[in-house]
Amino acid sequence: MTRRQQASTVVDASYEGAAVRVVFRSDDVPVGERLDSYREAVSRIPVPIAVHAEPGAAIRVQMGVMMLGPIEVASVRATDDTHVEIHRPQRLIRRSDPEAFRLLVSLRGHIQMTQGDRGPRLAPNDMAFYDTSRPFHGWRQAVNGQFHMATLTFPRGVLPVPDNLVRSLIGAPINGHQNVAGLMVDVVNRLLTDSVRYTSADVARLSTVVLDLMAAVIGHELGDDTARSASPDSRRRVLQNAIHAYIQRRLGDPNLTPERIAAAHHISVRLLHQLFHDQGATVAGSIRDARLRRCRADLADPLQGGCSITAIAARWGFLNYTHFSRLFRSTYGLSPRDWRQHHRHR
Template identity: 45%
Template structure:
């Protein structure tokens, strides 16, 4: 997977707006862009190229954009763009609709239809995450999806909140992904987009079974992450929350090569590891930290932690503190006074 970082502030002031215009035409879709901030255009993009699917975290000032019929004739990738607004406002005219969205909202655009759009940053920049993907990969009836273009879709709750959280975390963790992760993440992204759009166009019955399963699994993952601190979190509770049988739940995790209990334990141990490595928590006793993530039995926690990380919790914390102190010493310039 190719990850590209672009910041206009790394360029001379006179080149910033033109470079942004060219970058978005190459990485996203050709548009005509105008802005009151062209004299010193400060914007940034993190673009995750996963093959057919592309996800971009964007920040930019207020601007106006047009995609004309002429531009479509010159370059029509036959794609959709889905924009998650995180800050600022967006307004678009497309397909006879005039729609404005704000932070937390989602909107779908059709790149094969002309549009005229505006973004309003207020005192800050506009911020959002955009997904671009081919229409052919969206396994939903085109007539149903067309009803959702240029329509405000809520991203605060339910499937919208799941999609918003996923896209935000996906772009934030871009630096940690490997080349092999790209295809897997593209599949996950498409499945979740399909489930989100199907929810809003009442076409869930037309989704392939494998898409249903993957979307359900991602929803379950999010539920577990939100309830890791509950020591009573169990397969029965998870299954009931998602209106499936415990047997079906176990089968979903078996298909992923793991178990429900194993997946929960791994997430809890990782949260404990982060807390043990956090210098702000270095004075807090270990067992309350473990209990915070659902480990009520100190002996069981210590054994489980050692089995995964090779050290007991106390030894892990000491080693991490020593490593941090060593790095701080090495950063000191020889002969320079300590601050």
């Protein structure tokens, strides 16, 4: 494989936690091949795009990606003054479309992205939502040789707000210098700079936090009255997502019961059980499985090697070690101790 092929291929490597991995770096290829290599790389990503620039442009760009639960967080940095145009036509949508929404956050330089009849110019800290299933086009330009943007791509239906509310904001500029959008910008910056320190358990928590924060941005932009206009099915999905987020945030509470969950959401216990039944699950089973996943991740984390198995189990709500050990073995086929030893050897 040539150097150009190596640099232009998006590597599908496994990695722990949420650390950002580089998927393209123009400095790895000769100057005259950089633009073609970059075009090839962005044509192979899950949301492929076409790139246009002056022929032979000596671009200097680096792309990185990290997974935060269901959210793909991507970073694009450029240290050149090349004017780059970006297109996602129907032919590329037909080639690959994850049927997702995307939040684009401008961090340095300027971006203009048009989808439908909206094409705002985004200054640093501005942001906008886009739909991967619809064509868009735009351009990016560095300022003083510096450009940086981040994208958060997530499947439809995962936000604790109805999809139609996200669609109503597609392409609309959001000022990230103030209010909850300013907090969103701060969080995106920290995600990109601190990712190497996140454990698997951190990733699970952070994905819920980021999804809730994006929903808060939407709520602030549209106002609370908009959410009330959602259809009954949408409101039911919002309630289900809110309940799941509530459970994820409180998995360590051994007193997390259906009664407490229902009271926190102002619904009856009967309706709570029905909501889980509609999803082919039970309340108790969902809590148990989520707790076991957190324990499994912590036991495999070398940074928590000094923490006892009993303490990890208690951290996630299992106060009876014998009961926890039996559940863990029946679910994963190994005892908690054997699971930890297996990952230590790896």
